[in-house]
Amino acid sequence: MLMLAATAVVFFALAILLVTYLIKNRNSSVIGWLANLALIALLALLVQLFVMFDQKYYALVIAVALFVTGLGVVLGLLLSFIFLFVNAFIVWRREGYSLSSSLTLIAGIGVVLVDILIFFNPIQTPLPIQTFIISFLTMIILYVLLTVWTTLSSMLIYQLYLPRNNKDFIIVLGAGLVDGHKVGRLLGSRINRGIAFYNHQIHKANKHAKLIFSGGQGSDEKIPEGVAMQQYAWEHGARKADTLVEDQSVNTSQNMQFSKQLISKVSNDSQPKVVFVTSNYHTLRAGILARKAGLDAFGIGAKTPFYYLPNAVIREYLALAVMHKKFHLVMLGLILVSSIALGILAWVSSR
Numbered sequence: 001m002l003m004l005a006a007t008a009v010v011f012f013a014l015a016i017l018l019v020t021y022l023i024k025n026r027n028s029s030v031i032g033w034l035a036n037l038a039l040i041a042l043l044a045l046l047v048q049l050f051v052m053f054d055q056k057y058y059a060l061v062i063a064v065a066l067f068v069t070g071l072g073v074v075l076g077l078l079l080s081f082i083f084l085f086v087n088a089f090i091v092w093r094r095e096g097y098s099l100s101s102s103l104t105l106i107a108g109i110g111v112v113l114v115d116i117l118i119f120f121n122p123i124q125t126p127l128p129i130q131t132f133i134i135s136f137l138t139m140i141i142l143y144v145l146l147t148v149w150t151t152l153s154s155m156l157i158y159q160l161y162l163p164r165n166n167k168d169f170i171i172v173l174g175a176g177l178v179d180g181h182k183v184g185r186l187l188g189s190r191i192n193r194g195i196a197f198y199n200h201q202i203h204k205a206n207k208h209a210k211l212i213f214s215g216g217q218g219s220d221e222k223i224p225e226g227v228a229m230q231q232y233a234w235e236h237g238a239r240k241a242d243t244l245v246e247d248q249s250v251n252t253s254q255n256m257q258f259s260k261q262l263i264s265k266v267s268n269d270s271q272p273k274v275v276f277v278t279s280n281y282h283t284l285r286a287g288i289l290a291r292k293a294g295l296d297a298f299g300i301g302a303k304t305p306f307y308y309l310p311n312a313v314i315r316e317y318l319a320l321a322v323m324h325k326k327f328h329l330v331m332l333g334l335i336l337v338s339s340i341a342l343g344i345l346a347w348v349s350s351r
Contacts, residue, residue: 001052003048004045004048004049004052007041007044007045007048008045010041011038011041011042011044011045014034014037014038014041015038017034018031018034018035018038021034022157022160022161025291026157026158026161026287026298027284027287027288027290027291027298028154028287028288028291029150029151029154029284029288029320029324030154031153031154031157031158032149032150032151032152032153032154032155032157033150033153033154035153035154035157036149036150036153043062043066046058046059046062047059047062047063050062077111077145078111078115078118080108080111081108081109081111081112081115083310084104084105084107084108084111084310085104085105085108087104087307087310087311088101088102088104088105088108090307091104091307091308091311094307094308095308100311100315101311103310103311103314103315103318104310104311104314107310107314114141117137121134127346127347127350128343128344128346128347128350129343130346131342131343131345131346132339132340132342132343132346133339135338135339135342135343136335136336136339139335139338139339140332140335143331143335147317147321147328148317151284151316151317151320152313154284155280155281155283155284155313155316158283158284158287158299158301159280159283159301161298161299161300163197163275163298163300164273165200165201165204165205165207166201166205166207166273167197167201167207167209167273167274167275168209168210168267168269168272168273168274169209169210169211169212169259169263169267169272169273169274169275170194170197170198170209170210170211170212170274170275170276170277171212171214171255171256171259171274171275171276171277171297172190172191172193172194172211172212172213172214172229172233172276172277172278173190173214173215173252173255173276173277173278173282173286174187174213174214174215174216174225174226174229174249174255175187175190175215175225175279176218176221176225177218177221177222177223177225177228180220180221180222180223181221181222181223181228182228183228183229183232185305186279186304186308187225187229187232188232189279189302189303189304190277190278190279190302191213191229191232191233191236192236192302193277193300193301193302193303194211194233194277195211195233195236195237195238197275197277197300198211198238198242199237208239208242209242210242210243210244210266211233211238211242211243211244212243212244212245212246212259212262212263213225213226213227213229213230213233213243213244213245213246214226214246214249214255214258214259215228215229215246215247215249215255216247216248216249216250216254217247218250224245224247225247226245226246226247227245227247229245230243230245244262244266246258246259246262252278252282252285252286252289253289253292253293255286255289256276256286256289256290256292256293256295257293257295259276259295260293260294260295271296274295274296274297275297275298275299275300276290276295276297276298276299276300277299277300277301277302278299278301278302279301279302279304279312280301280302280303280304281301281304281309281312281313281316282301282312282316283299283300283301284316284320285316285319285320285323286299287299288320288323
C-alpha cells in the first residue's frame, strides 16, 4: 500500500509539473523527460492497482503489451538502416547532394556499425580492454537512444499548443530562398501558417496582429529573406499595413533577438502578446532560443514534407545537443569513468 501511495504521488507530481511547464514554460527540452517519466510512473501505478484489486489479467496484458512494444522498438532500431538509406536516396533526388541532406545516410551507416558490433563482436582484444570498449560503446549507444527519444518526445509534445486569439505580433522565421530571391516550399509553408493564424484571429476575435517576417540576406541571396517573405504574404492575402520586416538576422537566435527589438520599437504595450511560426520540427529549438533572447513567445509549427523530416529531426537533435553540450560532456565523462572502472574490475577478476 505504501508503494502504491508513493507511486501515485510521484505520478501526480510529474503530471502537474509537466502541465505547468506546458502552460508557463514549454520552451524547454525538459518537457520530454517529464512526459516519459510521468508515463512510466502511470504504468507502474496501473500495474500496482490491478494487482491490488486482483486484476492480474490486466496487469499481464500491460506487461505483454510493453514487451511487444519494446521488442518492436528494438527490431525497428536494428533494421532502421533500411529506412534511413532509402530516405537519403529520396532526399538526394529532391534536394541535391550536401552534408545536411546526407544526415540519414550517416545515421544509417551508424546503425549498420552498431548491428555489426552487436551480432558479430569484432573486437578481439584482452578481456579488460574488451570490457572497457564494449561497456563504453554500449553506454554511449544507450545514452544516444535515450536522448533521441526524449528529444523526439519534446518535439512532439511541443506541437500540443493552441494559441489564444489575442496576439499582437506573429513572427515568421525565415529559411533559405530558392535561386536567391524566391520563396520555396518550406519557407512558403511557414508563411502560409502565419497567415492562416493571422486570418483565424481576425475571424474569431476581430484582432489584427502584425506579421513580422524575420530573415536577413545570405551570401547567395539577392534580397533579404524578410523582404521576399513579405512580398509572398502580400500575394497571399496579408494586408500590407499589417506586415513588418526584420532583415538583419542570419540565424534563429538573431531572428528572436532582432524581432524582439523591432517589437519594442513599434509596440506601445509593455508586454505585447507574441507567437512565432516556423517548421514543426523546429519549434522546440526556436522556442528555447526565444526564451534565451528574453522573448516571451511560444511557437506554432508549419507542416513539413514527410521525406524531409528525418534529416530535419536529426539536424535539430544535433543542434540541441550542441546547445546543451556542457551537460552531455559531463555525461560522457561519467560514461568514460564507468567504463574504465568496469575494465579495471575485469582485469582484477582475471588475475
